[in-house]
Amino acid sequence: MEESLEPISFGGNKLVFTMPLSVDVRSSFDGEGFSVSGVLSSELLMHCTKCNKEFKQGFNIDFSERFIKASEEEADEAECYPFFGETLELDKMILDLLVLNAPVYGLCKPDCKGLCPVCGCDLNLMQCSCSRTVKNANFASLEELAQLLNNEEEV
Structure with a gap:
């Protein structure tokens, strides 16, 4: 599955995507909940922390999360995501994974001399x-x- 994303702002940082977010997901049900795992991949427009030059950096985020049939509060206590009815809503999980794991700072090249x-x-x-x-x-x-x-x- 691929999804085009608008820039995501958080904590003074901004994730600007230069290509659609690719989501490779596998899930299994064990009687109590779903185990969801996979990889998020995309490319970000970034600014070098030394010279401020714009550059593109790809990333892959491996994940393994759990969804249980519960209220938001119960799921938070169990450190899982809730699901209701027949559908797993992955939006909150994907946003959490991006905010916590996507690169925010980087160098345009390993030997950047800066300004x-x-x-x-x-x-x-x-x-x-x-x-x-x-x-x-x-x-x-x-x-x-x-x-x-x-x-x-x-x-």
Whole structure:
């Protein structure tokens, strides 16, 4: 089964699909509930965490879940999904699997050099002449204290 999906937003992140979600599902009934297993596959449009370049990344999510005939509360307590009547609704399970397992961060390539922290140029495309020894503003107060202590020792 393949399904085109709209982007999914959660926790400040966004999953943007560049191809339909492929769902390969197998199920079996054991008298009390259904065991559902399979693989979710698709491709996401992502931004490199180092250089912010857009790239596409495929993914496969293997899953094995349980559906029981119960209320939402009972199913939550049993860490299962509920089903009612004759149909298994897979939407919530698929959304949960995507949010919990799909890649959110990635690199455009394993050896991405990122952006220069001074001028912002893409170091994958060109080198700049900026000094790479950038002081961390979080430690500026400690540096001032160290200078004061050094000055007192010299007096």
